[in-house]
Amino acid sequence: MELCDFTASELSVLLRKREISSKEITESVFERIDEKEQQINAYITLIRDKAIKRAEFVDKKFSKNSKISPLNGIPIAIKDNLCTEGITTTCGSKILENFVPTYDATAGKKVFQDGSVLIGKTNLDEFGMGSSTETGAFGPTRNPLNIDYVAGGSSGGSAAAVACGEAILALGTDTGGSIRMPAAYCGVVGIKPTYGRVSRYGLISYASSLDQIGAIGRTVEDCAILLNSICGFDKYDTTSVNIENPNYLDSLKKDIKGLKIGLPKEYFVEGLDPGINDKILNAIKLYEQNGAEVIDISLPHTRYAVSAYYLIATAEASSNLARYDGVKYGFRATENIFNSIEMYKETRNHGFGKEVKRRIMLGTYVLSAGYYDAYYLKAQKVRTLIKNDFDNAFEVVDIIIAPVTPTLPFKLGEKLADPLQMYLMDVYTVSLNMAGLPGMSLNCSKIDGFPVAFQIIGKAFDEETVLRAGYAYETFIQNFDKDRQ
């Protein structure tokens, strides 16, 4: 086991004892990158020299101050749709292939302030539009567990990097499941916080009312460490919410006795891989054995979630992506251009990939005169119903447990030709984005070498309970393993 295989919490203890240096961890990460990256393609941009220098700087400044963040000196990867000052930020798109932001996203700024060491910018589906990290302009990311398979998406680069030691922690973004799904496929932990918990400033928008930045790590505790850093109100994002941020490490290890867990009947139905179904039910049994109470609940509008999601997300995307016109930054088509309209058309035609164009067209249609009420407005009504479903459920339960994906990882290219099949991969994840709720994907077993994950859904702004339930599960498994030994 190399340094790059340790968790952030383990490394921070060793760092604090001065038994290791940040530079050593960073070098270990880059050794792993040298070994694996060619196959995995987790990164679009690597900043080796900067990272080593940064680690040296952090080592020099290191103090034994107990208030120092556990992130101090920890190598981190950032999804390439989060702006990083002076470092190319592409969104996985040709249209931004040379775009260098002049500012840091707030979430990135916060993790840098806490002393983390940026390794590079991770691969994604173009503008976050996809569930497999195959739609980007810079090649697909492969699943470290089996390189013939997808890593999931759209934060596939972040999840794969954390899974194989190419980073210790990673920031991802989640618009319809883009953190939770790749975390599930790569066998790591990923949490999407409540909408408004983390500032979106510097997150290159896909669908503004759904986008949220979150954490990917190898353990629940690591995710809590990263969340502690990035959460909080930001005056530059007025949709971020100005409420107190708890220290997620404080409540992490508290008992879950009496915790009420809801099982939505609409989630455990035909279409869900029976193997996944069984493994999740096993996990729930473990909770029960440890004092949690399991309650059957209903989220009746679940079946409309995917349709409504793709109307709202594409509508917002069609507007958010209008700024990529070749005028100000990024790619500009220059051949055979005689006026500004042609420049727009050619720039966007050559700059955007197929899936992005599909969603822009869909969204443009959805917002068009005469269709707005039938599609966009109706989808917003469905959104309210979905939110009400959760509100009702959370009057009875503390958390909800659900699958993350209906199937195990699929092969590269397998679903690319059938967008509808791909969209259905989001069936268990999009509802949370629609309702703005926090959700975490956590590994619970394996089938044929692939990880099986379940999802813990919490009340709005109750990430604490989600993390506590996740941490408790990890503890059950450890104890179970110990018993067996």
Added chain:
Amino acid sequence: MQYEPVICFEAHVELKTETKLFCDCLVTYGANPNTHICPVCTGQPGTLPVLNKKAVEYCVRAGLALNCTINRESRFARKNYFYPDLPKGYQISQYELPFCENGFLEIEDRNGSSVPVGIKRIHLEEDAGKLLHSLTVADSENYSYVDYNRTGIPLLEIVCDHERNPIGSLKQARSFLEKLRQIIRYIEISECIIEKGQFRCDVNISLRQRDSQHFGNRTEIKNMASFRFIIEALEYEIKRQTEILRSGAEVQQETRLFDETKKITLPMRSKEDAPDYRYFPDPDLNRIEFDEEFIEGIKNSLPELPDQKIRRFVDQYELSQYDTLTLTKEKSITEFFEACIPYCMNIKKLAGWIINDLFKLLNESSVSIHDSGIKPQNFAGLINLISQGEITEEIGKSVLKEIFKTGEQVSVIVNKKSLKTIQDISVIESKLEKVIVENQKVASQIKRGEAKPVNFLVGQVMKETAGKANPQTIRELILKKLLE
């Protein structure tokens, strides 16, 4: 067949907030291109808008001044279209739930009566940038340049209601524009300087049969850079539409551009080509809720508006309608007038001197009253001296010029230069005798009963006394001397 026009303005007013609507960049005019820009107002990926509260306040001010209902809940919407001066590919504007709705503006109509003009809505939006086309021909074919300094400056859009008391004549159109501009300046949310683009107007116009409730097809006219051009464009459009209707044809619903050299409107795009802006609520900005306290606060901070002022001036100061209208045109003048009143013994004279003499000086020097040397107490002192006969009107004028420039105290100038009116009759008599001796011919004309030359002699005596004699006194002395 008699037709009457239905005229609806869409006025855009740039607000004079310190910073832009959604970022911290300064609102400026005439700065070097792209020197007041930031990641937010140039639409850099990942940036988000943060609403300027002052701009919202200004919008509500306008709404209250124009008798609108202020919506307790409002929101911003995106207006989507592509243009190089629009960095995000959409303009943040308002669509459903604007800040202000259903107002009206009272304007002067024929014979001085007033009519209300319906205002449909007032909303807040961001301005776009400016395209600069290269001056060299070779370049201009290939490139235009964009200046984003103006991008994101807060803009009010004030939209007239075509159904509720629309404007029905050119005279009304002109007084609407003037009154609107006056009120905006009164409530101090914009300088409204047309040349600086702070007040811009599009107008919709259609014709209908007199007294009909049915509307004809309308055209929208754009690209008019002054009130005069707006009126000229309307004039042309009324003529054009009348001819079409008289010939039995139908007016095409379209957008037209005004050509200011030819004074005509030309088609720009037809109804079929009208863009679909795909409005939808901007998910980057929360709904805005006003509490009563906020609105009451703005209501209480509103100044007295021109109409209220006019009524009060007529009642309180017994001024003529004309004097009142002139005094209330500009808020700064009105304030000056009222600041003089506590010190002034003759309000009618005060009004007259402001309207005739002070205005002349202000116009000649193009200095605002605040920047001139004139202070209310000093000015009122001058009026008092004149109305008490302490100094003559003639002397008053020269003293006014001096204090306008230097700001010196009237009493100091009058004493220093001993400018007081000559009260001693014998002094004037001796000067008069001298003048008669020097002008025997004129004197004999007067003796023969000619009235006209009297003025000449008065003038000569004034000259001899350096303007310090009361002309009425001189006149009486001349008549007494030569006719009795």
